[in-house]
Ligand SMILES: Nc1ncnc2c1ncn2[C@@H]1O[C@H](COP(=O)(O)OP(=O)(O)OP(=O)(O)O)[C@@H](O)[C@H]1O
């Protein structure tokens with residue numbers, strides 16, 4: 001592989017890694033607070049992309065407004081999923097909630113087939129995201145650069161909320177001890193809702209950028225990215241936000257680079273993530289950032 | 298200030314509280330003592346809205362708070378330091394304290410209370426950035442009390458604050474409870490160390506299998522033969 005091709009693929013890898021990171025954060029945050037794998041998260045991502053599509057095509061909104069409204073609608077949708085599928089089961093055994101999560105995911109996917117239609121829809125890609133940028137002999141589509149930038153901004157905002165605000169502290173407190181959090185006057189249900197809202201916003205941002213890069217939308221488009229990003233979250237150490245970001249980038253990097261080096265493996269592209277999952281579970285089941293140290297209680 | 302009337306609590310088939318009645322007068326230190334499983338923690342947890350009573354009333358400052366959400370109860374300046382400290386081990390000391398003031402918006406007063414907590418527990422001041430989970434048991438207990446004080450309680454309830462602490466630290470905690478009380482905070486205290494708690498209590502209740510078995514002034518109970526035999530080991 002020559003240097004130019006390598007640089008081109010590196011840009012692709014970073015771009016894909018950012019998308020994975022955005023989606024993986026949603027899994028890890030919800031797991032951190034509810035000890036639940038939100039199987040519907042990939043479908044929330046799909047929902048965000050479709051909302052952007054409808055805002056731009058049916059409502060003819062300029063793309064900026066379309067994207068913002070799509071993000072807001074996706075937040076509302078994610079919160080609705082939590083209220084409908086998870087909240088009523090707050091005190092039920094873990095297994096019931098997990099089955100409810102799987103059910104919610106199937107329900108959304110099938111509703112999407114009925115409501116959005118099973119045929120691919122094509123997201124109009126505004127010029128800004130579709131320009132070919134030449135650097136030396138390397139040429140890359142502009143969305144490839146825009147994606148990591150948007151991701152970094154979103155991550156910076158997220159880190160600020162989680163680490164510096166009272167609500168962020170409350171999120172971390174709730175993830176440790178519901179009851180002690182309640183005793184501080186923290187509204188645990190509000191914090192859970194807030195967590196879903198953040199996860200859904202990131203999923204919508206990821207979904208829209210995904211659509212701008214791969215503009216063919218399908219009701220099941222969230223399934224494979226959802227699975228992979230769940231794996232990314234596990235690789236990074238589920239429950240840890242930095243871990244999800246690292247896991248997302250690792251996955252994106254390995255996926256792109258492996259195909260670049262061994263083009264004959266392209267058909268197995270989606271399988272790498274699962275191989276990686278198995279390896280991690282064997283070597284370090286708590287993930288890269290996972291803690292093994294017992295805490296004093 | 299606080300009145301609990303005929304409080305009954307069931308855990309499934311277990312009848313844990315069988316009609317507890319008690320009164321907490323403003324400005325005083327009140328103790329609950331009793332054997333393991335007598336229902337002391339359950340009483341305080343139910344007052345805080347963490348358990349739902351099957352019967353009975355809880356009246357705080359003239360208002361019934363039975364069955365209210367914990368959030369509302371904390372907002373009315375009533376707080377519990379739970380059994381086993383329960384500090385947020387994944388957060389730093391200062392973050393734990395800030396969360397104590399979660400429901401408050403009076404930044405100036407919050408800062409004052411923080412200074413007060415640091416004055417009571419200087420160790421917390423020098424360890425602000427340390428993760429609470431890496432603090433020693435005694436330090437975590439101080440943090441748990443400090444965190445509760447940051448809610449600006451008028452009535453502070455403490456569930457076995459000296460559990461598992463060395464005798465010297467227990468003495469220290471008892472002194473601090475007295476100090477907090479002198480600042481005008483009413484105290485409702487559960488203590489395994491019956492002697493130490495009766496000594497500082499204005500009034501005390503002895504619980505046994507979910508009922509108030511005896512009550513009286515701290516000093517009177519200290520000298521009571523039955524209490525001596527059962528709880529003071531003399
Ligand atoms: N969550 C629960 N589920 C079932 N039973 C419970 C629960 N919590 C407490 N109990 C029971 O209720 C009774 C009272 O318990 P409680 O914790 O109030 O006692 P305690 O006086 O605080 O005891 P200790 O001194 O050991 O802390 C006990 O018999 C206990 O087993």
Ligand SMILES: [Mg+2]
Pocket residue numbers: 337338339380456
């Ligand atoms: Mg107890």
